[in-house]
Amino acid sequence: MKFLVLHGPNLNLFGRREPHIYGTTTLAQIDERLRALAAELDVAIEIFQSNHEGSLVDKFHENIDSCDGALLNPAGLTQHGVSLHDAIKAMPFPVLEIHMSNIAARESWRQHSIISPAVKATIQGLGWRSYTAGFRALVEMARERAAPG
Template sequence: MTDSARILVLNGPNLDILGRRDPAQYGTVTLGDIEDIVRGACEDAGFAVDFRQTNREGELVEWLHEALDDFAGVVINPAAYAHTSVALHDAVEALTVPVVEVHLSNTWKREPFRHVDHVATAATAVFAGAGADGYRLAVLHLATLLG
């Protein structure tokens, strides 16, 4: 992997309050902790990384459009938007780079409305239920795909 390969890591709604939001479900890890994990995994894999979070669906769509020209791959945790957003599905589907979706919890063990995942049907791969380690696994998978 060349040092110039850049990946985009996107985080959706409510992930900015990790560590305070429903610790029984999500644990006490913070988004800052996850960013540290991602940066370490990217450094090991030879990636530069752009790590972002927003609570706004349209902003995620705009950021995904940046991956059309500026990034070798994408890791995305769309959070609740995975279950509601056809716009995110369409933005991911439009990409020619690999997109790996991450969910901290196993959405299949949760409420039935979380069993629908619009982003997953367009993503290259999905890691769900591995907690913060899912992000590291996603980066490793991208490294394999882009290797």
């Protein structure tokens, strides 16, 4: 089984950007934890970060026939990523929306996600653990879908 992890704009600054909100864990550390978890669960993982919506859309398209599920932290595209929303809806596999912070407890303009209606579920507010919790759930869902009968 293969899974995709997509990180949106500015997430390459985790550890430096607003540590009072996002903590001091870097994106490289999150990716390292995800790779270790993928190895533990005996699945393949592809991780990609971009500050450009089109690159994230392209990555979904490239993996449409080769993935069993995806995690997406849309970051600043959460509220306005129409192309990303549409790409998710075209995927034949489950996509989970991930946020390190609880966006419902943040500024009012952050509280609405255009991505949420297109995904299977949203995991938020657990810091870097949002990623690992989401990844475990995603692998379990994919295995259930692949199980006979």
